[in-house]
Amino acid sequence: MTRTDSPSRRPRVVVIGCGFGGLEATRALARADVEVTLVDRTNHHLFQPLLYQVATAGLSAPAISAPIRHILRREIRRGRVTVLLGEVVDIDATAQAVVLDDGARLPYDHLIVAAGATHSYFGRDDWATHAPGLKTLADAFELRNRVLRAFEQAERHPELREQALTFAVIGGGPTGVEMAGTIAEIARHTLPGEFRRIDSRQARVVLLEGADRVLTAMPAVLSQKASEQLVRLGVEVRTGCRVTDIDAEGLSYETRQGDEVVRHRLDTRTVVWAAGVAASPLGRCLREAAGAELDRAGRVIVQPDLSLAGYPEIQVIGDLAAAMSHPAKGPPTPVPGVSPAAKQMGRLAAANVLRRLRSEATRSFRYIDYGALATIGRKAAVADVAVPMLGSLRFSGWAAWVFWLFVHIYFLIGFRNRLMVLTDWAWAYWTFQRHARVLVERPTPPTPPATPARAS
Amino acid sequence: MTRTDSPSRRPRVVVIGCGFGGLEATRALARADVEVTLVDRTNHHLFQPLLYQVATAGLSAPAISAPIRHILRREIRRGRVTVLLGEVVDIDATAQAVVLDDGARLPYDHLIVAAGATHSYFGRDDWATHAPGLKTLADAFELRNRVLRAFEQAERHPELREQALTFAVIGGGPTGVEMAGTIAEIARHTLPGEFRRIDSRQARVVLLEGADRVLTAMPAVLSQKASEQLVRLGVEVRTGCRVTDIDAEGLSYETRQGDEVVRHRLDTRTVVWAAGVAASPLGRCLREAAGAELDRAGRVIVQPDLSLAGYPEIQVIGDLAAAMSHPAKGPPTPVPGVSPAAKQMGRLAAANVLRRLRSEATRSFRYIDYGALATIGRKAAVADVAVPMLGSLRFSGWAAWVFWLFVHIYFLIGFRNRLMVLTDWAWAYWTFQRHARVLVERPTPPTPPATPARAS
Numbered sequence: 001m002t003r004t005d006s007p008s009r010r011p012r013v014v015v016i017g018c019g020f021g022g023l024e025a026t027r028a029l030a031r032a033d034v035e036v037t038l039v040d041r042t043n044h045h046l047f048q049p050l051l052y053q054v055a056t057a058g059l060s061a062p063a064i065s066a067p068i069r070h071i072l073r074r075e076i077r078r079g080r081v082t083v084l085l086g087e088v089v090d091i092d093a094t095a096q097a098v099v100l101d102d103g104a105r106l107p108y109d110h111l112i113v114a115a116g117a118t119h120s121y122f123g124r125d126d127w128a129t130h131a132p133g134l135k136t137l138a139d140a141f142e143l144r145n146r147v148l149r150a151f152e153q154a155e156r157h158p159e160l161r162e163q164a165l166t167f168a169v170i171g172g173g174p175t176g177v178e179m180a181g182t183i184a185e186i187a188r189h190t191l192p193g194e195f196r197r198i199d200s201r202q203a204r205v206v207l208l209e210g211a212d213r214v215l216t217a218m219p220a221v222l223s224q225k226a227s228e229q230l231v232r233l234g235v236e237v238r239t240g241c242r243v244t245d246i247d248a249e250g251l252s253y254e255t256r257q258g259d260e261v262v263r264h265r266l267d268t269r270t271v272v273w274a275a276g277v278a279a280s281p282l283g284r285c286l287r288e289a290a291g292a293e294l295d296r297a298g299r300v301i302v303q304p305d306l307s308l309a310g311y312p313e314i315q316v317i318g319d320l321a322a323a324m325s326h327p328a329k330g331p332p333t334p335v336p337g338v339s340p341a342a343k344q345m346g347r348l349a350a351a352n353v354l355r356r357l358r359s360e361a362t363r364s365f366r367y368i369d370y371g372a373l374a375t376i377g378r379k380a381a382v383a384d385v386a387v388p389m390l391g392s393l394r395f396s397g398w399a400a401w402v403f404w405l406f407v408h409i410y411f412l413i414g415f416r417n418r419l420m421v422l423t424d425w426a427w428a429y430w431t432f433q434r435h436a437r438v439l440v441e442r443p444t445p446p447t448p449p450a451t452p453a454r455a456s
Numbered sequence: 457m458t459r460t461d462s463p464s465r466r467p468r469v470v471v472i473g474c475g476f477g478g479l480e481a482t483r484a485l486a487r488a489d490v491e492v493t494l495v496d497r498t499n500h501h502l503f504q505p506l507l508y509q510v511a512t513a514g515l516s517a518p519a520i521s522a523p524i525r526h527i528l529r530r531e532i533r534r535g536r537v538t539v540l541l542g543e544v545v546d547i548d549a550t551a552q553a554v555v556l557d558d559g560a561r562l563p564y565d566h567l568i569v570a571a572g573a574t575h576s577y578f579g580r581d582d583w584a585t586h587a588p589g590l591k592t593l594a595d596a597f598e599l600r601n602r603v604l605r606a607f608e609q610a611e612r613h614p615e616l617r618e619q620a621l622t623f624a625v626i627g628g629g630p631t632g633v634e635m636a637g638t639i640a641e642i643a644r645h646t647l648p649g650e651f652r653r654i655d656s657r658q659a660r661v662v663l664l665e666g667a668d669r670v671l672t673a674m675p676a677v678l679s680q681k682a683s684e685q686l687v688r689l690g691v692e693v694r695t696g697c698r699v700t701d702i703d704a705e706g707l708s709y710e711t712r713q714g715d716e717v718v719r720h721r722l723d724t725r726t727v728v729w730a731a732g733v734a735a736s737p738l739g740r741c742l743r744e745a746a747g748a749e750l751d752r753a754g755r756v757i758v759q760p761d762l763s764l765a766g767y768p769e770i771q772v773i774g775d776l777a778a779a780m781s782h783p784a785k786g787p788p789t790p791v792p793g794v795s796p797a798a799k800q801m802g803r804l805a806a807a808n809v810l811r812r813l814r815s816e817a818t819r820s821f822r823y824i825d826y827g828a829l830a831t832i833g834r835k836a837a838v839a840d841v842a843v844p845m846l847g848s849l850r851f852s853g854w855a856a857w858v859f860w861l862f863v864h865i866y867f868l869i870g871f872r873n874r875l876m877v878l879t880d881w882a883w884a885y886w887t888f889q890r891h892a893r894v895l896v897e898r899p900t901p902p903t904p905p906a907t908p909a910r911a912s
Contacts, residue, residue: 043604043895060516062892069650070889082652085608085895104612137896148499152541156560194525196538416883416891423879433526435876436518439499439541440593 010035011357014098014108016088016282018045018068020339021318022114024346030075032354037082037106039098043067046137047412049339050421052175054140056147056182057434061137063420066413088115088282093290093311110313110353113282113300114346117319117337120278120297127246131271134175143272145439147183150270151191154198165203166268168251170243171275172209173217174374177226179272180207181377184234189378189432205234206266208241208253210275215382217336218372222382225396229380246271277337279320290314295322304332304364306349312362315352317345325367335367339411344368375404378429466491467813470554470564472544472738474501474524476795477774478570480802486531488810493538493562495554499523502593503868505795506877508631510596512603512638513890517593519876522869544571544738549746549767566769566809569738569756570802573775573793576734576753583702587727590631599728601895603639606726607647610654621659622724624707626699627731628665629673630830633682635728636663637833640690645834645888661690662722664697664709666731671838673792674828678838681852685836702727733793735776746770751778760788760820762805768818771808773801781823791823795867800824831860834885 011034015022018040029036044065053059068083075081084106090099091113097105119133132142147167154164165187169180187203194200207214207230213223214230214237227237238255241264245252250267279298286292286300290311293301299322300308306323308314317323323345324332335341344367352362371385371392381400385393395403405425412418428434467490471478474496485492500521509515524539531537540562546555547569553561575589588598603623610620621643625636643659650656663670663686669679670686670693683693694711697720701708706723735754742748742756746767749757755778756764762779764770773779779801780788791797800823808818827841827848837856841849851859861881868874884890 043608043893060518060892061894061896062516065894067650067893069647070893073650076652077649079652084612085605086612102613137894141896149541152499156540156542157558191525193533194523194529194539196532196535416887416889420891435873436516437499437523437526438517438521438593440517440597 011109012037012107013110013112013353014039014106015112015114016040016098017114017116017280017318017320018042019048019114019116019318019342021342021346021349022112023068023071024343025112025114025317025350026072026081026346027075028347028350029353030072030078030080032350032357034080034110034353034357035082036075036080037084037108038068038072039084039086039088039100039106040068041085041087042136043069043085045071045413047417048135049408050412051134051137051140052178052182054137054436055134055143055179056186057144057436057438058182058428059421059424060436061140063417063424064412065137066417071413089285091282091285091289091314093286093314096313108313110356111315112346112349112353113286113314113316113320114318114342115280115282115320117277117279117297117299119273120276121273122276124246127273130246130248131170131251131273133273133276134179141440143179144436146270147186148437148439151187151195151198151200151203153269155195158197160269161198163250163267163269165198165200166250166266167203167205167270167272168266168268169205169207169272169274170251171273172207172211172214172237172239173274174215176207176209176272176274177214177230177374177376179274180205180235181230181233181375181380183272184230185377186434188234190434190437201234204236206236206238206268208243209237209239210242212239214239215374218374218382218384219392219394222384222394222396226374226376226382229376229382229396233377233380243275277319283316283320286314286316292316297322305352305362306345306365307352307362312356315349317349318342321345323365323367326364327366333367335365338372340370341367373400373404373407375401467565468493468563469566469568469809470495470562471568471570472496472554473570473572473736473774473776474498475504475570475572475774475798477572477798477802477805478568479524479527480799481568481570481773481806482528482537482802483531484803484806485809486528486534486536488806488813490536490566490809490813491538492531492536493540493564494524494528495540495542495544495556495562496524497541497543498592499525499541501527501869503873504591505864506868507590507593507596508634508638510593510892511590511599511635512642513600513892513894514638514884515877515880516892517596519873519880520868521593522873527869545741547738547741547745547770549742549770552769564769566812567771568802568805568809569742569770569772569776570774570798571736571738571776573733573735573753573755575729576732577729578732580702583729586702586704587626587707587729589729589732590635597896599635600892602726603642604893604895607643607651607654607656607659609725611651614653616725617654619706619723619725621654621656622706622722623659623661623726623728624722624724625661625663625728625730626702626707627729628663628667628670628693628695629730630671632663632665632728632730633670633686633830633832635730636661636691637686637689637831637836640686641833642890644690646890646893657690660692662692662694662724664699665693665695666698668695670695671830674830674838674840675848675850678840678850678852682830682832682838685832685838685852689833689836699731733775739776742770742772748772753778761808761818762801762821763808763818768812771805773805774798777801779821779823782820783822789823791821794828796826797823829856829860829863831857 047064087101191200375381382396383400503520543557647656831837838852839856
């Protein structure tokens with residue numbers, strides 16, 4: 001099936017996407033005698049778990065993004081890895097080639113697709129304008145601008161005050177909880193005293209969740225703790241909400257009281273979308289090119305070894321994969337869309353490529369769950385940590401927050417970024433200040449004709 | 457003329473723009489018994505002398521921008537200053553009111569216009585697309601993206617290699633010299649070894665200047681030193697060039713050899729515009745509203761005390777003002793468009809407002825020149841420092857660079873930013889790395905319809 005038996009050249013492996021999964025796979029492959037090409041739309045690996053900090057002005061973009069070429073500089077120098085900035089628009093599974101945006105084709109012997117996920121508005125794409133999500137740095141800047149501008153609007157326009165000072169976050173998963181908690185913190189601790197006409201502490205932050213509790217992926221007891229900590233920070237937590245409409249002036253949602261549907265309206269101009277996740281459009285490419293089956297979220301249903309049925313040379317990992325974990329005993333369980341899972345898939349996909357090259361049998365994916373962590377704000381977090389032999393350890397509050405802090409700094413790519421984030425946070429902790437409170441305006445248009453100031 | 461004699465309320469002073477001049481004026485006024493309103497298009501004060509570092513990926517945006525509200529928080533808390541985010545679209549000099557973008561009017565008793573300058577393409581606004589300038593953070597991000605993308609393009613498209621690896625900087629003033637030197641440094645020291653198909657050190661950086669030397673505001677001997685240091689960094693310095701056209705594929709320029717005009721063409725996709733400066737469009741507003749006279753660059757010609765002829769309650773300062781310095785002896789001399797001049801004008805404008813309120817005579821502006829500094833790259837700079845009683849001290853190279861470093865860090869707003877910049881630079885100095893190598897992609901469009909992953 002694959003053309004790796006030609007002795008004249010090293011097998012070519014193409015990796016699409018440099019998120020947690022793609023980066024891990026590339027690093028593992030670079031240690032073997034293969035020719036790896038990594039394609040990504042951007043030039044940096046993004047530490048997505050801290051993206052909400054960029055969106056809430058706590059960190060600058062470079063603090064959580066490392067240039068891919070710099071991370072992989074040793075592998076590049078040794079001639080093992082080629083990094084290309086480009087967008088994959090199609091996969092030709094028959095000819096075994098990846099098609100880039102300019103029509104260029106990258107032939108492969110093995111392909112690892114790690115293109116990730118984006119936000120989904122459940123078919124209501126018109127909501128995107130009013131309720132941006134949080135997946136890329138550009139998204140984070142957009143949200144940062146909207147949150148900061150809302151307070152400025154309230155100061156400038158007394159008639160809009162109430163609406164401008166109302167913030168809605170849709171979706172009570174980790175991102176929603178983090179965004180709501182941090183916006184409340186900004187209103188209560190960072191901005192007070194910096195306005196003349198408004199009291200920023202009067203801002204309302206409303207968190208809307210469809211299920212009956214926030215952080216549904218966590219044990220109920222921790223959801224409860226998270227809710228309590230959110231309320232303490234000043235967030236209004238509303239569960240069992242179904243959002244029915246979002247427009248420029250606010251949003252409508254429904255709740256149920258017994259059999260009765262109650263309709264609500266919230267006047268706000270700042271809505272954060274943290275509700276829907278959809279797999280990368282490359283999932284649909286794989287359906288068309290290789291008959292891949294997709295689940296409801298557009299994720300590719302993979303074989304136990306992460307390959308595609310009928311196409312063992314194609315593997316799909318990370319958020320794009322609807323993968324199952326195959327534990328030593330017990331039935332397979334679905335793999336959650338978290339970074340440790342993506343990394344583990346990346347390592348297995350690389351190892352399976354090498355096994356195939358040696359004509360060995362591939363292994364099934366087995367997810368090792370170290371637990372879950374979510375932060376809510378200053379000194380507030382919940383943790384559910386798997387302890388070998390002992391089961392799980394659940395804790396919340398200050399201890400969980402410190403634990404969260406160290407885990408995130410530890411996993412940040414590169415010594416330099418860790419140091420940056422640590423100093424930024426230490427600063428923020430003591431001063432309550434957020435140093436990245438910068439609105440980036442649109443590029444200035446050129447000045448209308450004026451005579452030269454100095455000659456060129 | 458002004459309506460400050462009403463005993464019932466404090467005199468209202470409006471300051472337009474929070475650059476070096478506007479900020480300094482606001483701070484000085486806040487110490488007196490007046491009601492100050494500061495209007496700016498953005499929420500931050502930008503330390504413009506270091507903007508080229510953001511454009512060349514050496515610093516993150518928050519390192520050189522401080523939120524205006526945070527800088528002025530004490531004055532705001534004491535009820536002295538109101539800060540408004542907004543764009544001034546007109547000045548009604550007769551009714552004494554400033555008109556904002558939404559039609560709101562801010563009445564004033566005294567007005568200080570410090571709206572600054574933008575780039576000018578000498579009537580060729582179509583060049584803006586191909587050759588962005590450097591005035592705002594958005595400009596810096598645009599340039600950063602272009603410079604980083606050029607290397608990526610060269611790696612991906614062998615046929616474009618030569619063109620992609622050619623960088624043109626138009627204008628040999630401080631910004632042009634800094635940009636050219638730093639791009640050369642990136643190509644020669646930051647990126648080598650991170651590409652497979654290109655050698656980044658082969659990049660050409662061409663600096664085009666219209667006059668017969670770079671840094672024309674400095675003594676000729678320092679221009680010579682700067683040129684030498686640029687050449688050592690790998691920059692091709694071309695003086696006496698008149699740019700005649702810029703398009704997507706490169707630029708055309710002319711030089712003179714005796715009476716003959718020689719035409720040249722440079723194939724490049726990355727052009728930095730550091731040539732033309734034009735005053736803010738508010739200059740034209742003042743011409744229409746108050747009959748202000750403008751110079752060729754659109755700057756407002758002011759009275760010796762920085763006020764407008766016939767409108768003593770309006771003062772114009774900073775880059776928008778065509779001001780003269782009135783030394784104790786000797787004839788008036790033009791004031792250069794540098795930050796120390798803007799700050800000094802800000803202080804005088806504030807003091808003159810207070811003098812008018814006390815019905816005292818205003819004072820003429822006298823510029824105290826501390827000298828000029830320009831950096832070229834790592835360990836390369838030129839300095840021309842005014843030493844009291846001794847005349848001027850001229851030096852270049854490493855000593856000038858260290859001097860430049862401390863002067864700039866000293867003047868950075870806020871302890872926190874100074875610390876950030878210092879650690880960033882120490883890091884860059886030892887590692888040759890530039891930590892802000894982040895391309896910010898356009899916001900991701902919402903995914904085309906996919907069925908929900910989880911309910912909201």
